[in-house]
Each structure stands twice: as structure tokens, then as C-alpha cells.
Amino acid sequence: MADSLAEGETRRDFLFLAAGAVGGVGAACFAWPLIDQMNPAADVLALSSVEIDISAVPEGQGITVKWRGQPVFVRHRTPKEIEEARAVSASTLRDPQTDEQRVTKPEWLIVSGSCTHLGCVPVGNKVGSDRGEFGGWFCPCHGSHYDTSGRIRKGPAPKNLLVPPYSFVSDTKIKIG
């Protein structure tokens, strides 16, 4: 008797488990669309691009443009700033990168305007504004200092300002994105 009872229970247990597993997998499959709908939608993803006329940006100045809803800095660097950016050896930096890796034309530095710490917009585009200890940008939120190549030099930010994808359409025009 004990034998047949155990056998009967095993069949039933199996059916319970199998039905439960199928139901569980089904529910899990359905959860994915509900989670994924929160990810950027197709229109947001469609890499929008902007063209910017840079002819009016004087040497030493930067401008802020909007790309994908975020600020991007376009800075016309002076020879001195370029030299400063190239004088440091990359290996001593928190996020090691040479200046050459970050620009296509040395006098134009194009970087994202979002601090890599928590996303504030650093100041320093205008001549005379606080550019921090390394002459690039200073983020007032929690005190991150970026150099003239947009690399993190001091403060809590972990990474250099990102370089967005861009290309020169002509000598005075760039396309970001």
C-alpha cells in the first residue's frame, strides 16, 4: 500500500511541478515586455544629429549646444591650452587618455557637458569663468576639475568628459551624432 501511494503522489507531484513551471516561464516571458517598455523608445534611440556652425566661436571660448537633450561643449582651444593638454603623461591620470585620442583637430575640443560624477553641467566655457585648477571646466556640484582636454584631474568624478561621435562637415561646420 505504501508503495502505490508513493507512486500516485509522484505522478501528481510531477504534474503540479510541470504545470507550475510552464506557468512560471509564461509569466516571466510576459514580464520582459513590461520591463523593456521603460527603455529608450525608438524615436529617442533614432540617433538624432545636429549640425553646428563653429565659425563664430573665438579662440579661447567655448559654446554649449544641445544634442539628445544633453549639453555638448564645443571649445576653440588656444595653442597654450593644447600644449598644456599634451604635456601631461596619460598614465598619471585617473582615466588615462592622451589628448590626441580625444580630438580630431587639435584646436577644436568637443566633449559632453555632463559631469561624469552625477550629471551636472560644469562651468568654464566663457573666458573669465571659473575653469577649475586645470584650466578646462569646473563642476560646482561636488567640485570636479577637468583639464583643457576635458579629462578628470581632481574631485569625485570617475571618468573624463565623454567625446560624442562627431565629424567635420567643412572647416566651419561640425555634425554631432
Add this chain to the structure above:
Amino acid sequence: MEKQTYNNAVVRWIDDRLPIFSFMDHEYNQFPMPKNLNYWWNFGALATVVLVAMIVTGIVLAMHYTPHTSMAFDSVEHIMRDVNYGWLIRYIHANGASMFFIVVYIHIFRGLYYGSYKAPRELLWMIGVVILLLMMATAFMGYVLPWGQMSFWGAKVITNLFSAIPLVGESVVEWLWGGYTVDNATLNRFYSLHYLLPFVIVGVVVLHIAALHVTGSNNPDGIDMKGPQDSVPFNPYFTAKDSVGLGVFLLIWAAFVFYAPDYLGHPENYIEANPLVTPPHIVPEWYFLPFYAILRAITFDVWFIEAKLMGVLLMFASILVLFILPWLDTSKVRSCRYRPIYKWFFWVLLIDCVVLGWVGANKPEGMFPLIGLIGTGYYFFHFLILLPILGKIETPLPLPTSISESVTRRSGAPAGATAATGGNA
């Protein structure tokens, strides 16, 4: 639950099929309350009233508010200037969030002082911590809705915290935003959740009260009720006492709404959100300041953990530690009245939280980072080290034998006399 027999035929008919009258009578009319409760026991009722008021004013605001980045700010101004009594409703709602937190913080510290988190009320306490977390999420998302500069930058900085998670951080943040920055998708989902969460809170509050009505209320002496001489029925004693407190509380809330409606807010939030310009000093609402200070307390990497991640972990830990508090406190005595040493450390903890709030309100410059670090260290020291040890080494004062005895002794009546039995000489 005992069923009542009602004289009214309709009431009886309903009660036989769905005993809501018996239920209300049992839980809110006859329900036995310790007779020594003081005014610190008002704050649960106050919190319930605020929650209801927030839902009512919120639903009305939602009738006039537009959750779109191009219109949200203007729609709030429209509420303020054009909608009949819109200014009143919005100010009640905006100040109501602050009132909610002050009431709940007092409610929590009441629990800490009188040991309300100890057996058998551990689960009741943990459900309360869940409510606190839900409130924080709700208030955070609500603050984003008016789409001012603080709304935007507060949201951006706080959501960016999740980028500290190793490997998946960036994807998590984009998932939260629904884009590459806080934008329309973010505003919309925050609005949806801001509408939803208060109703979830209502559900959890029901569980909180259900658990409370299983164990009954704790009391200032922290000893159990032993019989009818230790208690009075909820109605009229506590319906009356809660009403007195409610009157005072509503006066304070009204004083803010009518005389200082923007005192607790931030002027920067009357400037429309601008994704290209960060305000010079980003601060959260006052009720988040201590947590903001903990978040920024760590400015150096701890072993392999980056400073940024460490801050995030500590901030969440500062609330999660409350979940295990019932097991961290090893003392068998509930109330601070009979804990001569812990009593002082309770006040030190309270001061510590205020100091952290002060640090959170200031730029992390000069002495503030150090004070923030010490304050954060002390906060965790209190819960993780002090409480377990204190319970073992402290000698508690003798507990009164019963609530009734303690009440009569305090009021100067002869010992052993009890009001309920009419035993006063």
C-alpha cells in the same frame, strides 16, 4: 471578533452578511488602549489624516496638471494663477509633503524612544519602514512634476546615483530615464508612479494597522496590558485625544499654507527646468537632507568600492538597518523610562540626525565633509555596535508591576488604587 446585535433592521441585515459594523465597533469603538498613552501616540492618526489629504488634493491637482516637459511648468503656474483655489490646493499638497514627513519622523522616533519595535511588534515596525520607503519614492517623484530647476537637477543627480552600480549602472540609468537624460519619458513615468504609490501606501497602512490591532499599542512604560484595569476603550478616549492633537496640527499646517507657503521650498524651483544650466547649489527637500549628507559622506574609495558607490550603499543601508533594529537591540526592556543609559544615546542619535541634515543643506566644503563623515559613522555605530552591547551591560530600572499601578503612582494616588475599579479612597 464578537458579533453585535443591532436594533436597526437595515444595519442588522448588512452586518449579518458583511460584518463591517461589528468590525468597526470592535476595532475603533471598544478597542482597548493602554490608559497611560501620552501625546506622542497622536502621530499615527495624524499621518493617516495627512495621507488622505494628500490623495484628495493630489487627485484635484491631477485634473489641471499636464505631464509634458513643454507644459508641466506652465500648468503648475496655471494652477497657481487661474484655477479657482488652485493656489490653495497646491500649497496644501506641497506643504503637506513636509507635514507628512515631520509627522512620520516624530512617529518613528517615538517608536525608538519607547521600544515599540521590540517583540511582539517587530513586523509592525518593519511594515512601517516599508511605508517610509514608499513615502520617500512618492515625494521624490512628486517633486519632479512641477518641472522647475530643482525638480530637474534633483532628479538627474539622484537617478545618476544608480550609475555607480558596477557593470550595469549605465544601462540601469537609461532604463530609469527612458532616454539619455531626464526628459519627457522620465516625467511621464514619474507622474504615473506618483499617482500610483500613494494607493500602495494606503494598502500597506492597512496592513500596519491590522498588525497593530493584533498586538495592541505599546505605551510609555513599555509593559504589557494585563487586564481591563490597564486599558480604556478607543472611543471616546482616543477619538477625543487624537482630535485635540489633530486640531493643533492642522493649525500648524494652515500657518504654513497661508503665511509661509514657500518657506520649506526652494526659490530655484520657480525657474523652469533647463537641461543646459545647473543651479549653483543643488539641495533636496529638507526631509531628505540627512540622507543626502550620508550619500556624500564618503569621498575616498573603500578597498575596491568606489566612493560614489559607497555613498549610495550607505544611504540605502541607513534605512535598511531599521529593518533589523528589533534584533540589534538586545535589551529586554522597551521604554527609555527604564533604560538609564540608552535614554541618553537616544538623544545623541536624534542630534546626530539633525547635524546630518545641517551638513546635507550645505555645500561639501570646509569643515562639512568631515562633520558629515563623523555623523554618518556615528549613525551606523549607534545601530550596529552600541545597541547590541548596551542591552547586555545596562542595568534597567525596576519596571512597574502594571500600567494601572504606574498611572496611579504618577498621579499621586495611593499605590494599588485603580481608577477602572473605582478603588480610590
